[in-house]
Amino acid sequence: xxxxxxxxxxxxxxxxxxxxxxxxxxxxxxxxxxxxxxxxxxxxxxxxxxxxxxxxxxxxxxxxxxxxxxxxxxxxxxxxxxxxxxxxxxxxxxxxxxxxxxxxxxxxxxxxxxxxxxxxxxxxxxxxxxxxxxxxxxxxxxxxxxxxxxxxxxxxxxxxxxxxxxxxxxxxxxxxxxxxxxxxxxxxxxxxxxxxxxxxxxxxxxxxxxxxxxxxxxxxxxxxxxxxxxxxxxxxxxxxxx
Amino acid sequence: xxxxxxxxxxxxxxxxxxxxxxxxxxxxxxxxxxxxxxxxxxxxxxxxxxxxxxxxxxxxxxxxxxxxxxxxxxxxxxxxxxxxxxxxxxxxxxxxxxxxxxxxxxxxxxxxxxxxxxxxxxxxxxxxxxxxxxxxxxxxxxxxxxxxxxxxxxxxxxxxxxxxxxxxxxxxxxxxxxxxxxxxxxxxxxxxxxxxxxxxxxxxxxxxxxxxxxxxxxxxxxxxxxxxxxxxxxxxxxxxxxxxxxxxxxxxxxxxxxxxxxxxxxxxxxxxxxxxxxxxxxxxxxxxxxxxxxxxxxxxxxxxxxxxxxxxxxxxxxxxxxxxxxxxxxxxxxxxxxxxxxxxxxxxxxxxxxxxxxxxxxxxxxxxxxxxxxxxxxxxxxxxxxxxxxxxxxxxxxxxxxxxxxxxxxxxxxxxxxxxxxxxxxxxxxxxxxxxxxxxxxxxx
Numbered sequence: 118x119x120x121x122x123x124x125x126x127x128x129x130x131x132x133x134x135x136x137x138x139x140x141x142x143x144x145x146x147x148x149x150x151x152x153x154x155x156x157x158x159x160x161x162x163x164x165x166x167x168x169x170x171x172x173x174x175x176x177x178x179x180x181x182x183x184x185x186x187x188x189x190x191x192x193x194x195x196x197x198x199x200x201x202x203x204x205x206x207x208x209x210x211x212x213x214x215x216x217x218x219x220x221x222x223x224x225x226x227x228x229x230x231x232x233x234x235x236x237x238x239x240x241x242x243x244x245x246x247x248x249x250x251x252x253x254x255x256x257x258x259x260x261x262x263x264x265x266x267x268x269x270x271x272x273x274x275x276x277x278x279x280x281x282x283x284x285x286x287x288x289x290x291x292x293x294x295x296x297x298x299x300x301x302x303x304x305x306x307x308x309x310x311x312x313x314x315x316x317x318x319x320x321x322x323x324x325x326x327x328x329x330x331x332x333x334x335x336x337x338x339x340x341x342x343x344x345x346x347x348x349x350x351x352x353x354x355x356x357x358x359x
Numbered sequence: 360x361x362x363x364x365x366x367x368x369x370x371x372x373x374x375x376x377x378x379x380x381x382x383x384x385x386x387x388x389x390x391x392x393x394x395x396x397x398x399x400x401x402x403x404x405x406x407x408x409x410x411x412x413x414x415x416x417x418x419x420x421x422x423x424x425x426x427x428x429x430x431x432x433x434x435x436x437x438x439x440x441x442x443x444x445x446x447x448x449x450x451x452x453x454x455x456x457x458x459x460x461x462x463x464x465x466x467x468x469x470x471x472x473x474x475x476x477x478x479x480x481x482x483x484x485x486x487x488x489x490x491x492x493x494x495x496x497x498x499x500x501x502x503x504x505x506x507x508x509x510x511x512x513x514x515x516x517x518x519x520x521x522x523x524x525x526x527x528x529x530x531x532x533x534x535x536x537x538x539x540x541x542x543x544x545x546x547x548x549x550x551x552x553x554x555x556x557x558x559x560x561x562x563x564x565x566x567x568x569x570x571x572x573x574x575x576x577x578x579x580x581x582x583x584x585x586x587x588x589x590x591x592x593x594x595x596x597x598x599x600x601x602x603x604x605x606x607x608x609x610x611x612x613x614x615x616x617x618x619x620x621x622x623x624x625x626x627x628x629x630x631x632x633x634x635x636x637x638x639x640x641x642x643x644x645x646x647x648x649x650x651x652x653x654x655x656x657x658x659x660x661x662x663x664x665x666x667x668x669x670x671x672x673x674x675x676x677x678x679x680x681x682x683x684x685x686x687x688x689x690x691x692x693x694x695x696x697x698x699x700x701x702x703x704x705x706x707x708x709x710x711x712x713x714x715x716x717x718x719x720x721x722x723x724x725x726x727x728x729x730x731x732x733x734x735x736x737x738x739x740x741x742x743x744x745x746x747x748x749x750x751x752x753x754x755x756x757x758x759x760x761x762x763x764x765x766x767x768x769x770x771x772x773x774x775x776x777x778x779x780x781x782x783x784x785x786x787x788x789x790x791x792x793x794x795x796x797x798x799x800x801x802x803x804x
Contacts, residue, residue, distance in 0.1 A: 135519075135521045136521070137435075137478070137562060138542065138543075138562060140542060140543035140544075141523075141541060141542055141543050142543065143543035144523075144524065144525070144526050144540065144543060145523065145524060147526065148485070148524060148526070169543065178545070179543065179544055179545055180526075182528060182545040182546060182706075183485070183525075183526035183527045183528050183546075184526070184527030184528065185485050185486065185526045185527035186526055186527075200696070201447045201448070201696065201700055202447050202448055202606075202646070202650060202682060202693060202696050202697055202700075203447065203448040203605035203606055203611075203682060205692075205693075205696050206605075206606050206607055206682070206684060206688065206693075239445070239447070239529065239700055239703060239704065240445060240446070240447035240448065240449075240700070241486060242444050242445070242449065242450040242452075242453040242484070242486075242487070243450060243453070244447075244448045244449075244450045244603065244605035244611065244680075245450060245603070245604070245605060245611040245612040245613065246611075247605060247611070251486065253488075254485075254486045254487070254488045255488065255489065256489070286488075287485065287488050287491060287524055288488060288491045288492050288495055288524070289492060290491075290492040290493075290495040290496045290499070291495070292495060292498070292499065292521075292522070293499040293502070293503075294499065294502040294508065296478075296519045297502070297508040297509040297517070297519060298477075298478070298508055298509050298517035298518050298519040299509065299517060336492070336496075338379065338489065338492055338493050338496060339377065340489065
């Protein structure tokens with residue numbers, strides 16, 4: 118596939134400007150690349166390498182450490198069934214088996230229509246709503262097999278498009294402010310005395326920058342189907358008297 | 360005792376309407392802590408935090424004020440917030456970031472003011488996109504409001520905050536691995552010494568790494584004073600603790616309770632809390648502080664959930680995750696799943712962890728599948744001993760970080776308590792519990 122498109126290239130440059138060293142922006146930029154193509158292509162990683170000043174192999178070598186990055190196309194929806202201890206105790210393996218039957222693929226597999234990739238996942242931190250599933254890392258808790266089937270149906274029909282973007286999209290909210298605090302990072306003479314400290318790069322923008330555009334600000338970040346925000350800490354759990 | 364009377368600090372606003380927005384936060388008194396903090400000197404706040412004796416809420420339980428005091432005198436200083444919550448059955452920081460991101464930002468800016476940080480990075484686990492979106496939206500609002508950025512609330516203090524997404528690696532919760540990842544590298548824990556990022560952290564500069572729940576307490580401490588925080592709890596365990604209750608209880612969830620004032624029995628059985636074991640089954644074992652902790656039994660129900668009390672029975676409070684398991688639970692299967700997790704998440708730097716994890720997983724798998732031999736029990740302990748010499752508690756280690764030594768406790772404490780159950784698997788040639796779809800068709804690590 119492709120290199121970063123102009124919009125994403127601009128986004129990558131914004132990300133680089135947020136860190137004292139370009140390389141720190143590597144993982145955030147790889148998320149942008151994965152949002153663009155749905156996975157990390159060789160061409161895309163080569164482009165990212167140019168941006169952060171690394172060799173392509175260093176980019177791949179870093180990216181391959183992290184479970185969220187894919188090097189081959191995956192389905193539009195990455196369905197991750199948590200089978201770790203809290204979910205296992207609530208029947209996660211039965212749910213996973215059901216998911217395999219519904220989708221017709223084993224963990225790691227993608228449906229023939231390219232819609233779904235199934236994963237056997239580690240703890241997704243929704244253990245108060247076990248067993249839980251994420252779709253492109255958006256949460257759906259307390260699922261039984263019929264609810265799983267309903268979820269799949271809702272995804273297929275596009276009823277959850279507002280809540281679950283296509284695979285690769287991490288954050289639909291973009292940072293709106295360049296770094297503004299400026300030179301509180303200490304004087305150069307302080308750092309010269311420290312052999313261990315790496316000098317910040319000279320191209321780090323330290324002065325006031327223009328505010329960045331505000332894509333995603335229209336988003337309503339409440340959720341209909343995800344249960345994390347409301348059920349995990351339920352007021353009645355905390356308040357009812359003994 | 361009425362648990363509803365327990366002071367709520369970090370979860371006080373979580374059930375407010377659209378709690379993640381600045382209008383909701385301000386209506387509930389938000390950013391008053393930061394406003395007050397900026398009228399104090401950093402030392403005054405540091406003293407309050409020392410008085411409060413806030414133990415780090417990430418699992419290690421190190422005093423936050425003492426950690427700040429260890430900073431090497433050099434510039435720049437960085438503050439990194441650890442929001443890479445991945446410990447199985449721990450889901451408290453997740454709820455705090457999604458439910459009250461402004462509280463986290465306010466606490467982080469207060470901490471940055473105390474330590475004189477040049478920049479703050481909030482490292483959020485990549486698998487939490489809703490948390491990342493809400494935190495980024497909140498940060499945009501906070502910049503507009505003047506609570507972050509240049510001349511905060513018209514003071515002379517300026518600091519930038521950056522939300523940094525992870526990309527899926529449990530080990531990045533280990534603070535030196537987190538810093539490597541933040542530098543754009545593989546998340547390999549760093550060799551110690553130096554033990555503390557306060558000496559050598561991000562880009563080699565002195566760095567403080569604080570947990571989400573830890574800094575979320577700071578606005579309250581600044582407003583109400585360290586002595587009021589320290590008036591809650593007992594011994595070293597001051598304030599409140601957010602306990603993540605999962606597993607076989609009727610009412611799993613996060614419960615913020617005055618620390619050290621609640622026993623396992625309260626947490627699991629109180630109708631306002633866990634509500635008892637599901638189907639009123641019998642309690643078999645408890646994982647008391649995250650899956651790295653040795654299991655305890657029903658005889659420990661009256662132990663208080665404090666750092667000291669749990670340490671006193673040979674386990675740990677850890678991250679505050681409690682997992683009760685009922686009598687229908689196969690202890691071999693539970694240990695297998697925990698070890699499988701650690702094996703999958705081993706970064707691979709150290710042989711005992713990388714290889715030992717695979718051995719342990721395979722041995723447990725064959726016992727569970729009815730193909731074990733009695734000598735496997737000794738073999739399990741022998742491999743454990745190679746990862747953590749002596750298989751004692753607290754664990755010794757042959758590895759760079761504590762991920763490897765986190766494997767033996769489930770096995771050693773399970774074997775000590777349920778040896779007969781292990782033997783039954785071997786002698787009967789099958790798991791005596793109702794079948795679950797175990798590893799047959801699972802992908803190899």
